[in-house]
Amino acid sequence: MQLSSNLNTPTTRSEIKSTTIYSLSWRFYAINFILLAILALVFLLWSRNENLDIALSRMWFDPLTQRFPWQHNRWLDLLNHRILKDAIIAGSVLLLLRGLYLREGRRILVALLAGCGPLVVGILKAHSAHSCPWDLALFGGKAATFALLDAVPANSGPGQCFPGGHASSGFALMALFFLWWPERPRCALLALAGGIVLGLLMGYGQVMRGAHFFSHNLWAGWWVWLSQVLIFAGVSFWVNKTRKRDGSH
Numbered sequence: 001m002q003l004s005s006n007l008n009t010p011t012t013r014s015e016i017k018s019t020t021i022y023s024l025s026w027r028f029y030a031i032n033f034i035l036l037a038i039l040a041l042v043f044l045l046w047s048r049n050e051n052l053d054i055a056l057s058r059m060w061f062d063p064l065t066q067r068f069p070w071q072h073n074r075w076l077d078l079l080n081h082r083i084l085k086d087a088i089i090a091g092s093v094l095l096l097l098r099g100l101y102l103r104e105g106r107r108i109l110v111a112l113l114a115g116c117g118p119l120v121v122g123i124l125k126a127h128s129a130h131s132c133p134w135d136l137a138l139f140g141g142k143a144a145t146f147a148l149l150d151a152v153p154a155n156s157g158p159g160q161c162f163p164g165g166h167a168s169s170g171f172a173l174m175a176l177f178f179l180w181w182p183e184r185p186r187c188a189l190l191a192l193a194g195g196i197v198l199g200l201l202m203g204y205g206q207v208m209r210g211a212h213f214f215s216h217n218l219w220a221g222w223w224v225w226l227s228q229v230l231i232f233a234g235v236s237f238w239v240n241k242t243r244k245r246d247g248s249h
């Protein structure tokens with residue numbers, strides 16, 4: 001009798017619930033897709049009018065030497081481009097391994113979400129005709145700049161610089177939102193905000209080096225969150241549909 005009572009305590013139910021893959025409401029997805037649509041319009045206007053991007057990059061460009069002085073800065077490269085990125089990758093791998101060891105589907109899914117966002121950005125970046133600021137004639141290079149959705153000029157340069165790949169590593173931490181949302185919504189929102197801030201900071205470090213325009217990083221965050229929301233929606237729908245079907249037998 002005592003054993004039966006212990007198994008039905010709220011603590012036990014909460015512990016079981018925290019390891020499962022849950023479903024989010026249609027309202028959640030509607031709000032997110034509306035916000036993403038609004039942000040896409042804002043980012044598109046920003047990218048079409050390149051003046052703000054160019055102004056931010058010129059703050060870190062030396063017209064006398066025709067180069068970005070911070071491009072090969074050892075500390076900026078070490079802290080922002082290596083240590084932070086490697087720490088995020090290591091943390092995601094550890095989360096995945098812990099999820100596999102404990103057989104916790106939610107941890108496994110969140111770890112995969114953290115990797116899928118940067119993967120999507122990497123694929124888009126690899127097929128982009130937009131070159132990095134340090135390759136552009138505006139900043140001492142040879143390539144032509146062109147606005148997003150414009151025709152690609154003949155001298156577009158090496159390309160492969162849109163969206164911002166490095167910033168996507170910081171934005172990947174937004175996946176932690178899905179780990180904590182049901183039981184600890186405050187932690188989930190803090191994780192979401194932290195991922196946004198870290199992505200923007202890591203992206204701005206690349207702006208300082210001349211590796212990206214700032215809008216490249218904004219689009220990186222947009223694509224990371226969109227991919228994470230869509231993948232979570234698909235996986236959670238499939239898992240819970242399977243769970244209900246198996247429970248009906």
